[in-house]
Amino acid sequence: MSYETIQIDRRDKGVAWIIIDNPPANAISEKLMTDLEQAADELGADPSVRVIVITSAHEKTFVAGADLKAMIQSGSQYAGNEAGIVQQSVRMQQCFNRFATLPKPVIAAINGHALGGGCELALACDFRIMSKGKIGLTEVSLGLIPGAGGTQRMTRLLGRAKATELIFTSKRLEPEEALQIGLVNKVTTPEKLVEETTAFAEQLAEGAVKAMGLAKRSIHAAEGPVEDGFIIEAHSFAQTFKTGEPAVGLDAFFQKKKPQFLRSL
Structure with missing residues (x-):
C-alpha cells in the first residue's frame, strides 16, 4: 500500500x-x-x-x-x-x-x-x-x-x-x-x-502480544462501570485460550523456562 x-x-x-x-x-x-x-x-x-x-x-x-x-x-x-x-x-x-x-x-x-x-x-x-x-x-x-x-x-x-x-x-x-x-x-x-x-x-x-491486545480491551473497559468491565474482562480472559499463547506460557512455566511466544509462531 x-x-x-x-x-x-x-x-x-x-x-x-x-x-x-x-x-x-x-x-x-x-x-x-x-x-x-x-x-x-x-x-x-x-x-x-x-x-x-x-x-x-x-x-x-x-x-x-x-x-x-x-x-x-x-x-x-x-x-x-x-x-x-x-x-x-x-x-x-x-x-x-x-x-x-x-x-x-x-x-x-x-x-x-x-x-x-x-x-x-x-x-x-x-x-x-x-x-x-x-x-x-x-x-x-x-x-x-x-x-x-x-x-x-x-x-x-x-x-x-x-x-x-x-x-x-x-x-x-x-x-x-x-x-x-x-x-x-x-x-x-x-x-x-x-x-x-x-x-x-x-x-x-517477544511477549504474548495477543494477550496484551485482550488486556488492552479490558483496561479500556475500566473507564466505565465496573460491572461492564468485569464482563469484558471475563470474555477477554476466555478468548486468550483461543490464541495458542497459554499453551506456550504454561508449558514454559512448568518447565521453568522463559516462554518463547515469538518463536512459537
Missing part, C-alpha cells in the same frame, strides 16, 4: 514503525488522517506485525497538531454550522482511536514537539517515550479546546485535577516534567531514542 504522508518500516521481531512525514511541520491534515487509518488497517490485520511504533521524520516536531491554516480557510463553510464543526472533531477522535483500540501494543517515539493534536495522538498510544521538544494540550491558548480526544485521555491518564491545570494553562512540558507526572513513560536522549524504543518494542514483541 502506498502512502503520501507516512512511511512504514518493518523491522526485526515484528516491530513496524510508522514514520510521519507531512512537510513542513507534520500538521494533522485530512490526508495524514487517511494514511494513518489505512496504516492501522494494514498493520492491524498483518499477523507478522506484533508491535507498532509511531514517530516523526521531522527534526523538531513529532506532530504539530491540526492544520490551523486549513482550519481558518475552511472556517467560513462551518459558520453557523455546529454540526459540521462537531463532525471535524469526531473525525480526528476516530482516527486516533484506531490506535488506542488496536489489539497490539502501540508506542509513540516522541522526537520533538507534541503540542495540541500531536499530544492527543501520543495520548492515544499505549506508551510514550520522549527525547526532546515540549508536550502538552495547548488549544485553550488559541481560544479552542482539545478536540481529538485530549480532554478524555489526559483526564483518565493523569486525573481530573492535573488535567484541568494543564489544559486551562496550556502548559508546555519539558520531557522530564512530563515524566514526573506520568504523561510519558520514559525519557531518553535524541541519540538513543531509536535504540531504546527498539529495545522496548522488541521486549514487548
Whole structure:
C-alpha cells in the first residue's frame, strides 16, 4: 500500500514503525488522517506485525497538531454550522482511536514537539517515550479546546485535577516534567531514542502480544462501570485460550523456562 504522508518500516521481531512525514511541520491534515487509518488497517490485520511504533521524520516536531491554516480557510463553510464543526472533531477522535483500540501494543517515539493534536495522538498510544521538544494540550491558548480526544485521555491518564491545570494553562512540558507526572513513560536522549524504543518494542514483541491486545480491551473497559468491565474482562480472559499463547506460557512455566511466544509462531 502506498502512502503520501507516512512511511512504514518493518523491522526485526515484528516491530513496524510508522514514520510521519507531512512537510513542513507534520500538521494533522485530512490526508495524514487517511494514511494513518489505512496504516492501522494494514498493520492491524498483518499477523507478522506484533508491535507498532509511531514517530516523526521531522527534526523538531513529532506532530504539530491540526492544520490551523486549513482550519481558518475552511472556517467560513462551518459558520453557523455546529454540526459540521462537531463532525471535524469526531473525525480526528476516530482516527486516533484506531490506535488506542488496536489489539497490539502501540508506542509513540516522541522526537520533538507534541503540542495540541500531536499530544492527543501520543495520548492515544499505549506508551510514550520522549527525547526532546515540549508536550502538552495547548488549544485553550488559541481560544479552542482539545478536540481529538485530549480532554478524555489526559483526564483518565493523569486525573481530573492535573488535567484541568494543564489544559486551562496550556502548559508546555519539558520531557522530564512530563515524566514526573506520568504523561510519558520514559525519557531518553535524541541519540538513543531509536535504540531504546527498539529495545522496548522488541521486549514487548517477544511477549504474548495477543494477550496484551485482550488486556488492552479490558483496561479500556475500566473507564466505565465496573460491572461492564468485569464482563469484558471475563470474555477477554476466555478468548486468550483461543490464541495458542497459554499453551506456550504454561508449558514454559512448568518447565521453568522463559516462554518463547515469538518463536512459537
